[in-house]
Amino acid sequence: MMTMLKGMTWSHPRGYDPMVATAKQWAQKTGVLIRWDKRSLQDFESFPVEELARRYDLIVIDHPHVGQVTAEGCLQPLDVTGRETERQALAQGSVGASYDSYHFDGRQWAFPIDAAAQVMALSPAFAGDTPADFDAVLALAREGRVLLPLRPPHSLMTFFTLAANSGFACRNDGPGLFVDPTGGEAAFERLSELARLVPEDNFSHDPIAVLEEMARADSPFLASPYIYGYVSYAVPGFRARPIAFTDMPGIAGNGSRGSALGGTGIAVSAFSNNPEAALDYAYFVASGDVQKDGFAKAGGQPGHAAAWEDDAVNAATGQFYRKTRQTLEKAYLRPRHDGYMGFQARASAIINDGLTQKRAAGAVMTRLNAAYEESFNGTAALS
8 A cells, every 4th residue: 555644844935846846756766655735934933833743744844843842742753763874964964053953852853954044135136235234234225225024023033133143142042031131122223223214014024025026027125134045036037037145244244143043844743654654755855965956956945065065056046055155054043942932923023012113122122031031931921
């Protein structure tokens, strides 16, 4: 009897097409069939993994979920005996902290298949010098040429990035003060200044919406300085005009350090009726050979360095990977404890309330620190 697996990924060509393509490769290689379903980006960022794990054998997740899924016991650890050599190759091929981001409580809960961080997107119509720092970004924004995704959780991600870049990274290693009040206030004030200079509808825009706008042939917008890279938009012919991506601009000479790490990983449900078949596919799709070939050719944004360093993969994407690699290597890893996902939603609401209502930065930091502390006992502040 033929084995059939079900998988859930996210609804964008970057997230869906490579899963379908590699599933086809896997079926030809093993006879195991995989049917992939997809969900919206917003669902991907917030929908409970446990519910998906009860319906699917394979799930594409992002790393901040790992504390929650560990507590719920809904995923199968991937670090099984006998496959140490394969895992070592995956770890050595990690882009930045992508591989380690799925390691939690002593186990490996997913393998990176997509690596991302906040980088800078530039329109082909941009003719000046690439904005080298935050001040240059502000100057361009004052001309009405900048977009910034501010739909939750992306406003919070930019706050993380600005705080870490300036040397005040938010806590990601357990209870305690989440953000230094002075450093956090400065990061929020920078974010607030930039948010005032972009169109108001950016509060309803995620990265896809911003890139769709920038890719229009008649778009007046030239840059998005803090946005998750989407390789699809760098490929000629994907939209009316391709978008170029570069390392993110820093603050006061701080370079591209501290960008909030994103990306996705492949995980296996603890409730799967075919756990070994699902595990085999997870190792397959995360491997360097598949990532730089079938995965990348199908429009994926690989999570393995073999693809990021490949000449053909870079040539097909306007050197997307080489031009953003340093940002990925220096990225900031978000908290991952059980309770973080609720905190992320609440912290995003606190940031956006502060931005739209012009709250004092100190008051916003007080609320963030309180919400973070309470996220460890299940009562994260709603106010």
